[in-house]
Amino acid sequence: MSDPILSLDAVHTHIGRHHILQGVSFSVASGGATILLGRNGAGKSTVLKTIMGLFPASGGKIVFKGQAVERKKTHEIARMGMGYVPEDRAVLFNLTVEENFCLSMIVENEKTHERLNEVLELFPALKKFWKTRAGLLSGGQKQMLAIARVFVCDHSLLLIDEPSKGLAPIIVDQLGESLLRIKDKTKVILVEQNFNLARQVGSDCFILDDGRVVHHGLIQDLAEDKALMKKYLGIG
Amino acid sequence: METGGIMTTQTLGVEKSRERIKTRINMGMGMGIFLLPLIWMDTTTYFTLTVAGISLGMLIFLIASGLTLIFGLMDVLNLAHAAFFAFGAYAGAAVLNGFDSLGWISTASLPESLLYLVSALLAAGLTGAVLGIATETLVIRKVYGDHLMQLLVTVGVSFVIVEILKIVWGVNNEVVPVPMGFQDSFILWGVFIEYFRVVAIVLGIGVFAGLQFVLKKTKIGIIVRAGVENREIVKTTGYNISRIFTLIFAAGAALAATGGIMMAVFNQAVDPGMGDQFLIFALIVVIIGGMGSVTGSFIGAVMVGLSFNYVAYLIPKMALGVNFMIMAVILLIRPKGLFGKE
Numbered sequence: 013m014s015d016p017i018l019s020l021d022a023v024h025t026h027i028g029r030h031h032i033l034q035g036v037s038f039s040v041a042s043g044g045a046t047i048l049l050g051r052n053g054a055g056k057s058t059v060l061k062t063i064m065g066l067f068p069a070s071g072g073k074i075v076f077k078g079q080a081v082e083r084k085k086t087h088e089i090a091r092m093g094m095g096y097v098p099e100d101r102a103v104l105f106n107l108t109v110e111e112n113f114c115l116s117m118i119v120e121n122e123k124t125h126e127r128l129n130e131v132l133e134l135f136p137a138l139k140k141f142w143k144t145r146a147g148l149l150s151g152g153q154k155q156m157l158a159i160a161r162v163f164v165c166d167h168s169l170l171l172i173d174e175p176s177k178g179l180a181p182i183i184v185d186q187l188g189e190s191l192l193r194i195k196d197k198t199k200v201i202l203v204e205q206n207f208n209l210a211r212q213v214g215s216d217c218f219i220l221d222d223g224r225v226v227h228h229g230l231i232q233d234l235a236e237d238k239a240l241m242k243k244y245l246g247i248g
Numbered sequence: 249m250e251t252g253g254i255m256t257t258q259t260l261g262v263e264k265s266r267e268r269i270k271t272r273i274n275m276g277m278g279m280g281i282f283l284l285p286l287i288w289m290d291t292t293t294y295f296t297l298t299v300a301g302i303s304l305g306m307l308i309f310l311i312a313s314g315l316t317l318i319f320g321l322m323d324v325l326n327l328a329h330a331a332f333f334a335f336g337a338y339a340g341a342a343v344l345n346g347f348d349s350l351g352w353i354s355t356a357s358l359p360e361s362l363l364y365l366v367s368a369l370l371a372a373g374l375t376g377a378v379l380g381i382a383t384e385t386l387v388i389r390k391v392y393g394d395h396l397m398q399l400l401v402t403v404g405v406s407f408v409i410v411e412i413l414k415i416v417w418g419v420n421n422e423v424v425p426v427p428m429g430f431q432d433s434f435i436l437w438g439v440f441i442e443y444f445r446v447v448a449i450v451l452g453i454g455v456f457a458g459l460q461f462v463l464k465k466t467k468i469g470i471i472v473r474a475g476v477e478n479r480e481i482v483k484t485t486g487y488n489i490s491r492i493f494t495l496i497f498a499a500g501a502a503l504a505a506t507g508g509i510m511m512a513v514f515n516q517a518v519d520p521g522m523g524d525q526f527l528i529f530a531l532i533v534v535i536i537g538g539m540g541s542v543t544g545s546f547i548g549a550v551m552v553g554l555s556f557n558y559v560a561y562l563i564p565k566m567a568l569g570v571n572f573m574i575m576a577v578i579l580l581i582r583p584k585g586l587f588g589k590e
Contacts, residue, residue: 064484090486102481104474111470118486162485 015078017042017169017199018063023072023082025055025062025223032058034223035072042168045195045214047231048203051246055223056203057099060171063201064096065089077168091118095167095198099174101154105147109138109157112146116161128164134190135160152183159190169199176206188212207247211235219244285558296439297557303445305553306452307514310507311526312533312545313455317500319531320540321476322493324388325395328402329504329530330523331409332379336372336505337512337522338413341424343368344513348425358443361429365447368509376505379409380498388497389490413520421519424512448510455503456546463542472496476540532571536578538588547586 016039025033040046048056061067065086074082132139135156176184191213204210219227241247318326391397430444463469475482475492512518537544560567
């Protein structure tokens with residue numbers, strides 16, 4: 013593998029008295045999408061939050077673009093080029109669609125405006141509701157906005173947490189198409205429970221179980237390994 | 249599961265027209281309160297009381313707008329707000345006393361009076377901002393999200409500030425020299441209007457317009473509103489949320505302090521406990537207007553100022569009580585206040 017854009021080495025995270033991540037280690041290279049799979053409570057979202065600095069790592073090392081980030085503050089990590097889309101429609105409901113984008117554009121220049129136009133081509137519905145409060149959008153539109161507002165920045169890595177959660181199948185299909193186009197431009201780490209969506213978007217996958225990485229491989233191979241699917245994902 | 253259905257422009261139009269109707273109902277309620285006293289008084293008295301009420305309302309708005317930022321937007325129960333108000337009053341009064349000792353206050357023309365007042369406002373505002381920064385970084389930052397602790401620690405901060413005022417300036421009332429230009433008045437439609445009342449109204453409207461502009465039309469305003477709504481998103485976008493919250497708190501404290509010196513000039517006196525009465529007014533205004541709404545605070549302050557003046561003229565003993573009654577009625581009709589978000 014070429015130089016990894018992100019690597020975790022024996023990362024531990026405690027939330028209160030609970031020891032959630034128990035030595036997570038993995039590396040991801042630039043380009044494409046990497047999928048984190050696992051049952052509910054396996055620690056997938058906690059991995060993303062720990063990488064992003066929202067939960068402090070109680071042990072281990074996280075290196076992003078060659079720099080250790082496990083002691084950095086969230087806003088410093090974001091400014092290094094890491095974008096994060098949390099689960100549950102992470103948009104600012106009281107701001108308009110335009111203001112949500114404006115907030116995301118930390119630096120406003122010709123390049124970011126070009127990127128904004130690109131994003132609006134990718135998500136045309138958002139252009140129609142440009143001056144509308146995000147709280148008035150439908151669930152699917154909110155999720156599109158949540159991803160689009162992060163994608164508008166020139167990030168090197170996007171962490172996306174369960175974007176399909178609670179969405180109707182037709183909207184999940186649209187979401188999949190958008191994610192495919194995003195991963196062509198930016199490295200994506202996707203946490204996803206919807207196996208079909210995960211398989212459509214990514215090739216490289218890690219399975220987490222009880223706060224540890226228990227499997228690494230190609231998602232296509234995993235799809236054929238019924239025993240592994242049953243053991244760690246409860247599918248099949 | 250969400251249906252994921254696409255919001256159409258038609259359903260959006262219905263939502264927007266509902267919002268417009270609600271706003272009009274709010275405005276209608278406010279207008280009704282403005283006009284009711286005409287039943288019991290002549291128009292000259294009504295106009296005199298209205299100007300006085302609006303100017304009092306604008307003074308209350310200065311302290312309430314600060315409280316809107318700190319309590320309404322940041323959700324911090326700050327009982328030290330009254331102490332910031334009093335400290336600003338003393339800081340501004342010290343500047344005016346300095347000018348007075350040079351003999352400038354008693355001979356000041358209107359432009360000179362304005363210059364002296366601006367100096368006092370700047371002194372008060374800066375003092376308030378410094379107090380706000382110190383309070384937020386040393387005390388409030390550790391108790392975000394814990395209302396009980398906020399209540400306890402800000403009462404403590406309030407005691408400390410008021411005791412400092414007593415040690416430095418004494419426990420008794422101090423007379424505040426009012427620049428001569430503000431003691432003049434002019435006649436409009438048969439009514440005498442003091443220049444200071446006009447200054448208070450202009451300052452109040454200026455602060456309202458300034459806050460609206462900053463919050464709605466600037467990037468920093470967007471970041472502030474976003475930070476109040478969802479700190480996690482703002483942090484992960486790349487903004488230093490701690491610095492933003494310090495900034496909001498300092499702005500709120502500075503507004504309370506400028507309200508303090510304006511009220512001190514209005515009453516021509518300062519005392520260490522002067523903030524307490526106005527904190528009650530400000531709390532009523534913030535609750536009537538709706539938590540976090542600057543427009544709501546502005547309308548609420550005008551309503552409180554007007555109703556206080558009208559009722560003080562008609563039934564003096566009911567002057568303060570009527571504001572509680574208005575608050576109760578509005579909360580019964582709209583539990584989130586006039587402009588509070590459902």
